[in-house]
Amino acid sequence: MTTVDAVVIGAGHNGLVAANLLADAGWTVAVLEATGQPGGAVRSAEVTAPGYLSDLYSSFYPLGIASPVLRGLDLDRYGLGWRHAPAVLAHVLPDDRAAVLHRDPADTAGSLDRFATGDGERWLSLYDEWRSISEPLLDALFTPFPPMRAGAALLARLRTAGSLRLARRGVLPVDRLGAELFRGAGGPLLLTGCALHTDLAPGEAGSGMYGWLLAMLGQQVGWPVAAGGAGRITDALLTRLAGRGGRVHLGQRVDRVLIARGRAMGVRAAGGTWRARRAVLADVPAPALLLDLVGPRWLPPRLVADLEHFRWDGSTVKVDWALSGPMPWTNREVGGAGTVHLGGADAAGLRRYAAALADGELPPEPFLLVGQPATADSGRVPPGGEALWAYTHLPFRRDWPAAAVAEVVRRMEAVLERHAPGFGALVRGRHVAGPGDLERAEPSLVGGAVGGGSSAAYQQLVLRPVPGLGRADTPIDRLFLASSSAHPGGGVHGGPGSNAARAALARDRPVAGGLYARAVGAAQRAVYRPS
Template sequence: MMSPGSTGAERADAVVVGAGHNGLVAANLLADAGWDVLVLEATAVPGGAVRSAEVTAPGYLSDLYSSFYPLGYASPVLRGLDLARYGLTWRHAPDVLAHLFPDDRAAVLNRNPEITAASLETFAPGDGDRWLAAYQEWRQVADPMLELITTPFPPVRGGVSLLGRLRVGGTLRLARRLVLPVRRLGEELFTGAGGPALLAGCALHTDLSTEDAGSGVYAWLLAMLGQQIGWPVPAGGAQKITDALVARLTDRGGRILYGARVDRVLIARGRAVGVRTDGGALWRARRAVLADVPAPALYLDLVGAAALPPRLVADLEHFRWDGSTLKVDWALSAPMPWSNRQLATVGTIHLGADLGGLTGYAATLARGELPTDPFLLVGQMSVADPSHSPPGTESLWSYTHLPFRQHWRAEDIIAHVERMETVLESAAPGFRGLVLGRHVAGPADLEEANPSLVGGAIGGGTAAPYQQLFLRPIPGLGRADTPVDRLFLASSSAHPGGGVHGAPGANAARAALARDRALTGGAYHRAVATAHRAIYR
């Protein structure tokens, strides 16, 4: 392993700050282009929020942060890296998703559209056919939609493809759907309670409420991907995604240095020329610096306000984080004893509220309060991938949203874990008696293990429309470029935001390559610099 700064400044074509999945994607794409790439990771391990470990009991594997990856499985970015060659394989639970109502009814999504339709039909006659119709609409736009959300803004090719398929009228109707609140979307698509609840629970994977503009598009995307491809998990845990990315990078000569916390981006004549790590070691970048860190950390901590346009610094005061997160993992001696046995074969379960309850839950969070009856997202990892625990047992996790705070009292976290377990015990009497081990990761724990999860926020910033597209992370280009030449934002704070799909890292790598091209680099830089001057002057 190389020692930082042992013979003066180490050099590479590109220095990537952070070995989260976006940083590793960016590093891989640059290595594919023949660049010498060095990744500097502050912690002792790679992966960021894509990691696994035994933290509850021996033999029980837990995905420590993210889990279930419809976007990762469908992502053109990750698919293009051919990670199967490096050991990544996927597993599916028999049923994809269920929303459990307080009265113990469940709406169940299965990869067979007819099975999903039959479940929704039990809530209202005709809702099964309405689901099938909505799914056919999705199939018509799925490929250009995925391209649209995983390429730099403006997404010209994806937009043109959508226009060609839908014509003007259909494109306008799609645009309307993309800004609908999920409650309104559910009301327009279904007459019963099952379909709207499935959608609303998906929307609450973000920090948006059921009434927020734009919440419908997240719900529609996740639900329809679940119908089309499922919500798969890597066989052997989330760590397998990271392991494949690392193996692919090192196979191409890329280097990763751990325990190397960057504290400054080095700038000369308006251009990023390298970084400095704690202790004063210097790392020179001949072509680019890419940062897989949150936008406020890059701009305010690593670059510094003095090197930035005052307007950009002022805009960062309005940057909004997504909510804090509390995640708990359990080792269970037997499968979950659900009262509704339909849930025994489901990978991901939403429970704790109907649609009205979800609205109230989100309103409580918006007021900065802790819900007394939290809405839970639950994962049955052994149902999806039996290798997560011994036969006849279950590796279970649940997370719930909290109001965003960077400091939490331990007693508040402990009390909320008790509320979470009460919700689980109500839906699965006897749950508590099966617990062999438990691991609690509150907001402070999440941030300590992964500094990019500021205050336990897992999305790199809010999913609200006012911080998306060309407004992410602040009003600007919606691209990876920054006002500092050859410095690129490669984290989920950049378009298209959170989720394990690799798009921010890929977009940053593409931008770095475009800037560096001998024939077009100068024109590219002048165009970006002109745009930034117009925005931030």
């Protein structure tokens, strides 16, 4: 048996963030990773052709560069750098016109004015509004719920009237929000494309908030890539942790959280038993932690029943290509964008795409999120080459057959060929990751769901992962959920890992920790009490 202060299950970025914060507090920390590679969905490798570096899962990081959690770790001191493309995002319409989000707000405004005179000024006004509240809003998003200090600062800036309007924006569908803010098609489509990074349809409540947030972050901080590949984020977290004495143990699949008298005492893993003097933190999906590693016998029956209604976000197919030259976009303006949205990407086409997903069908024309990383980080490819990637969502299933995945890839490549004639002739290598491939390589990506659970309004804040406290605490004392299944959800920003570490530290305080445990326990008993 090995004894440490804290065991962290999973070496995804949230697990590594949590481990770093506990090590900062002087705790001894062991991170147990089931696979042979740390990083979870933040990794890169050459998978298409020699000399072409691909980000295997996540790739661009507006939430990462804006996150107060990651900024607080000073990862630039450990080798992390950011790179920006000339343009942040291009949303390509079926006729090859494009609404382009540039890093200079005036250039973005000019792009939107081509769709409707005055929309550029409307964009600038929207951005000014964002800048006035972005700091307390981001602090509120990435701290434990409820965000008392950041929430008070946000309320002070917005006052009552502004807070009510922000609350309304928080539940608006993105198609309604776009129609209220702009007159032409460009602005609404930028917002809608951003919202479709989640599993929410354009007409779904709450999608407007995601579209607005990602678009405004793109204008404020860009959508950068990590210099040298996504794996450099993981490398920086590992280097920082090692410098504080923390260790990551690979190939250590945990199969049980060990519990005595309602308290997490450690874990059983492939290499033996690990005792945790102070806490166990889990960077794994909520159903895996609570139903598999803990087990229903230790949980309130009402919580177990609620987990039956936990909703995953959509399955994903991701394809990487090694190209011998730049993409031959019909609209040359698209070539400078780090990220591109296309594929039936007008308002009607996006509604059809979302409707097909809702009906459990493969969309005839998939909406694609496309990355051109060499526009920002040219060292990822040989001179003159390009490392292109694209992904699209499918209805959530864990058993997508190979023939269906192949058909999706065919449709994806048809979309690319239509908007960039000659694309296929440039392909030197290709790597396809269907939903099953994604889950086999990274078990937390269940069925290829990349968000740790749906972003729907009914599974956010105090409803994430199930109706509860909206915090990292679980009904097991000193066991904390540190994955994207917890508030504030998916994305590479470290929020769930940070919240779990903060909860563990609060629970461990000599006197206040006991009061904390009693308060959390009383609240959970009230939430999970049978009707």
